[in-house]
Amino acid sequence: MNIGEIARRAGVSRSTVSYALSGKRPVSDDTRRKIQQVVDELGYRPSASARALANGRTSTIGLVFPPAGNHYTGMQLDFIGSVVEAAAAYDYDVLLSPSGMDSDRSFQRLLGERRVDGAILMEIRLEDDRADHLAALDFPSVAIGRTARPEGAWWVGLDHTALAAACVHHLADLGHRRVAFVNRPEQLLRSGYESAQRGLDGFTKAAAERGLTVRTYCCGDDAASGQTCVERILHDDPATTALVTLNEAALGGIYRGLAKAGRHVPRDFSVTGVVASRWAETVTPQLTAADVPAADMGRLAVELLVERLDHPDTPPRHHLLTPPISLRASTGPAGATRADTTA
Amino acid sequence: MNIGEIARRAGVSRSTVSYALSGKRPVSDDTRRKIQQVVDELGYRPSASARALANGRTSTIGLVFPPAGNHYTGMQLDFIGSVVEAAAAYDYDVLLSPSGMDSDRSFQRLLGERRVDGAILMEIRLEDDRADHLAALDFPSVAIGRTARPEGAWWVGLDHTALAAACVHHLADLGHRRVAFVNRPEQLLRSGYESAQRGLDGFTKAAAERGLTVRTYCCGDDAASGQTCVERILHDDPATTALVTLNEAALGGIYRGLAKAGRHVPRDFSVTGVVASRWAETVTPQLTAADVPAADMGRLAVELLVERLDHPDTPPRHHLLTPPISLRASTGPAGATRADTTA
DNA sequence: CTCGTTGCTCGAACCGGTTCGACGGCTGGA
DNA sequence: TCCAGCCGTCGAACCGGTTCGAGCAACGAG
Known part of the structure; x- marks a missing residue:
């Protein structure tokens, strides 16, 4: 046929x-x-192959996501889902590529073998080999996240600096003076992972502005690490009354650690951070947090990519999102525990 | 070049x-x-297209996942991750296809346009149009889950009947007599969704065997629904002392509902079910549950599919998994609340 | 009636690989 | 010395579409 x-x-x-x-x-x-x-x-x-061969377009976009071994977070699932859905609306298929490094085999397949017309990069680093490589080749791509110098690039990102700062201000407004920061794993931070770096930056600067006493921690992407991390926080400075976290996967463990230490949230201890709303609403008490609009970001990324594919000479575009903090039930005024702090 | x-x-x-x-x-x-x-x-x-055209193989497998609009669960993320990883090991790419119905457009693209060599189907129903369609075409595919008549098919599945029964026996052994079942959403149950159907079946039969008093509920795939569902359970029969759930996404809400109602887990109320371990460990207290080995299942599905592609005439194979219940902290002997039941 | 358009349709070339049959040169045995 | 056989290479056909230039018929205008 x-x-x-x-x-x-x-x-x-x-x-x-x-x-x-x-x-x-x-x-x-x-x-x-x-x-x-x-x-x-x-x-x-x-036949898709024959057509692709003849007219040079595969009608497929590549979704490059983090190296295997990483634990996937809920946010990533939302990204994937929304990207696939949005792509389908434009008649594109989505090819998944687990890829980390520049010279990665699966990355080579996407580009070298011309399996896709364009790519969406997840989990961007400030200095990102993959992004640089794509830019050098002038290969149509859109990053979810932005590198240190995002000028000539296409991306949709979150203003992690501002979000972390907003969390700090929220806590400072409530009277908290000693605040901890629970980041993603150290390995990610050190490799220049964007959200971890900018989030830490925003947190630190805002805390300095408000004159807060802070400690920052890295924490594995799982519940057990979250619990351990809280133990460390309370051991290092028992007077801590609040924390900010970017680590969605550790959230359950953080709550557990606080409960084990006898700190009631939000009466004795406030928790906030940057987390997708679905997960913020899963924990009890529900997390006051800047909601990561993962679904929107996926959709926007596809729209940018499609535009770039349709009009190769359009100047670079991007979207920088700064979702507001949703007030839920995990933060409250500092006070109750100040007593035993001063005691 | x-x-x-x-x-x-x-x-x-x-x-x-x-x-x-x-x-x-x-x-x-x-x-x-x-x-x-x-x-x-x-x-x-x-060029991948040229090669695919010439030798008729795309080196790509399709991963057909549930229709958009569904909320994705953590399990699904683990599936996707493990499938992609395993496929990469065999030099296959993975094409994502959001698909529901038999005549679905994106499904047509996969098969009709010959974009993939084979497919993996997630979220199987007992009567599954897609599976039937693929079988009729003799198209190489592997289902994650099994249909009502899985005889001639390739699949890797969970023995949901046995798992739900195991949960019941665990609770009955602890002395619980009035147990609720929290299923996936009603729409999924009615459409013949495998895990919901077989899980319900296993629960009901085992409960009858043990002479338990039970009520079964459907519950939306989110925390708010879980909370509401617990309220209904305790309203319908305040003497309920335990529940079994298949609904991962509602788990957080279930815990919240219990806490709001003043039931302490596991002292006053036991919770168990079928959930991926990552999520069972996120909640506090950690959930005693049959751990869904999502990562293994994804890998096994790829292995079966690759075998089927390499040896087209192999007779059908499958894997039926029955992971044991992992004892954690959410179940305990019935007792404390028996007092006010009999009162 | 003839010529120039206009509107459809056709054949051939091309996209970039794979694969098959054939062929030339070299080696070894008779 | 001649021929068989083997090894390595080549040209051509093919996979299944797209696209371009040309051709043919019908039609209106002069």
Whole structure:
């Protein structure tokens, strides 16, 4: 059931079938109907590979996500879901590529073998080999997150600096003076992982502005690490009354650690951070947090990429999002525990 | 930089280059070295589309996941991650396809346009259009989950009946007599969603065996629904002392509902169910549950599919997994609340 | 009636690989 | 010395589409 078969049965040439189906040249009504009938009868669909070979477009976009071994977070799932959905709306398929490094094998497949028309990069670093590589090749791509010098690039990102700062201000406004910061794992921070770096930066600067006493911690992406981290925090400075976290996966453990230490949230201890709303609402008490609009970001990334593919000469565009803090139930005025602090 | 260019620079014919790279026919060492050198210099990689067109294999597998609009659960993320990883190990890419119905557009793209060599189906129903369709076409596919009549099919599944029963027995052994079942959303149950159906079945039968008094509930896939559901349970029968759930996403809400109602877990109320371990460990107290080995299942599915692709005439194979219940901290002997029940 | 348009359709070339049959040169045995 | 056989290479055909230039028929204008 290739195009030749259709042509034969419809009594026309292959090119006429092609034109009838693509509409790129006029075809008489009679002919078109005849062809359409044969196509419907046989359930014919043109081969994606052949079409891709002929016109150089695969109608597929690559979604490059973090190296294996990493634990996936809920946010990433939301990204993937929304990217796939948005891509489908533009008639693109999504090819998943687990990739880390520049010279990664799977990365080579995407680009070198021309499996995709463009790519969306997740989990950006401030200095990002992959992003640099793509830019050097002028390969159409959109980053979810922005590098240290995002000027000439296409991206959709979160203003992690501002978000972390907003968390600090929120806590400072409530009277908290000793605040901890629970970041993503040290390995990610050190490798220049954007949200970890900018979040830490925003936290530190805002805390300095408000004259807070702070400690910052790295924490593994799982509940057990979260619990351990809280233990360390309370051991290092028992007078701590609040924390800010970027670490979604550790959240459950953080709560558990606080409960074990006898700190009631939000009466004795406030928790806030940057987390997707779904997860903020899962924990009890529900987390007051800057909601990461993962679904929007995925959709926006696809829209930018499609635009870039359709109009190769458009100047770079981007979206920098700063979602507001959603007040839920995990933060409250400092006070109760100040007593035993001063004691 | 196509194969002709390489051939010209190496001073050989296109076919020789092809053979040198694929190794399908012997090539002299001199020639091979010369070709390899040119390939390395130019960073040549053969076009995936052209190769797919020529030899009829795309080296891509399709991962068909649930229709958009569904909320994704943590389990699904683990599946996706492990499938992608395992596929990469076999040199396959993974194409994501959001698909529900048989005649779905994106499903048509995968099969009709021959974008993939085989497919993995997630979120199987007992009567599954997609699975039937694939079977009818003899299209290589592996289901994650099994249909009502899985005989001739390839699949890797969980014995939900046995798992739910195991939860019941665990609770009954602890002395619980009035137990609730929190299922996935009603819409999923009614559409014949496998885990919801078989889980309910296993729960009901085991409860009857043990002479328990039970009520079963459907619950939306989010925290708020979980909370509401617990309220309904305690309203319908305040003497309920335990529940079994399949609903990962509602878990946080279930805990919250219990806390709001003043039931302490596990002292006054036991909770158990079928949940991926990552999520069971996130909540406090950690959930005693049958751990869904999502990562293993993804890997096994890929292995089966690859085997089926490599040996088209192998008789159908499958894996039925029955992970044990991991004892954590959310279940305990019935007792404390028996007092006010009998009162 | 003839010529120039206009509107459809056709054949051929091309995209970039793979694969098959054939062929030339070298070696070894008779 | 001659021929068989083997090894390595080549040219051509093919996979299934798209696209371009050309050709043919019908039609209106002069």
